[in-house]
Amino acid sequence: MTTTTSTTTTNEYKALQAAEAAAKVSANTATSTSSSSSSSSSVTSLDSLADNYTSFLTLLTTQLQNQDPSSPMSSDTFTSELAEFAGVEQQVETNSKMDSLISLNEDSQLSTDTSLVGDTVTATSTTLPLQNSSASLSFTGTSGETVAIAVANSSGTVVKDAVVTATAGTNTWTWDGTDNSGNQLSDGGYSVSVETVDSAGTTSAVSFSVTGTITGIQKGSSDMEVELGSASIPMSDVTDVSSGSSTSSSTSSTTTGS
Incomplete structure (x- = not known):
């Protein structure tokens, strides 16, 4: 019994580490992309x-002035x-x-x-929009599957992580905007990653989608962008827009410090 508990704890830790690493990479990539897209050349x-x-x-x-008169250029x-x-x-x-x-x-x-302003949008994006101290993402899981979720700020610092036990089908994880210490964070776009771990301790990424309320539309560097509060997501990442919110299975979670 002790061995089983120890293995489970170890696997959860591995999943959390993988999720945190992926969230940090996503945050750093987003920052780099934003910086490069803001620069422009002054020469057309x-x-x-x-x-x-x-x-x-x-x-x-x-x-022409210095050509050989005996053999002029054609x-x-x-x-x-x-x-x-x-x-x-x-x-x-x-x-x-x-x-x-x-x-x-x-x-x-x-x-x-x-x-579309005011509608609910679902997108396949690593940007998790925190609006009015609430954010949510959905993923498909199997019954009893261990899934780790990590959220990082724009500086690449993990501010929230959790281990959830999935149910069969669609699962929804909701975040109240508090960090691992219970402090309320400001609304905005956060980088998120979802990882799972098998019985052998091997981690792998889990496909997920984020949900938010459209507050505006703007032109991006290469695509139209949906504004979700102070966060923005390319229109090409949007998979569904609806006037209402959908329901799905909830996950049980255990929050751990980073």
Whole structure:
């Protein structure tokens, strides 16, 4: 009996460690992505092309002035190069117009998606939105399965972890926004990870989805984004939008310190 209890405790600890490590990686990745997407270049493609074109004309003029009179450069050579520059310029212009069309399409989609504000959204995302001191995620489990959940803040620090005993089918874990010490945390986006462990002590990631209430829609760097309070999730991660909340099996949990 003691051996069984010890093995169970060890496996729970392994699952928690795996979940915490994954949550930290997710938080650091999210921070890195946010930083890189906020930077922009001050030089456009057209500006660069204009600089190259000017340099080309300067070199061509110099070459013409210093060519060998007995063996002048063929006009076909620089004519074809001028044609290539013109072709590149037209391509850049086409890309610019395409960007304008995409922007107009996004504006239209933004107006349409605004009607979703107030609805409940389900998404396959590692961002857990804490809204009004409440957050929840769902996963599919088997009866008696040990599952560990870890939540990290934007700095990569694990603020909440728990071990839950799953039931067969869909399970929902709800977080009240308190950390492992019982302190209430501010609303926002937190990184979350879910891991399970088998009888041999081998851990593996568990697929899950997060749930939140849509408070706004905004343009992201590459996709429309759903705002869930101060957290945001790409529209491509959304799997379901509904005006009501769904019900599912609850899990029993044991909270442990990190």
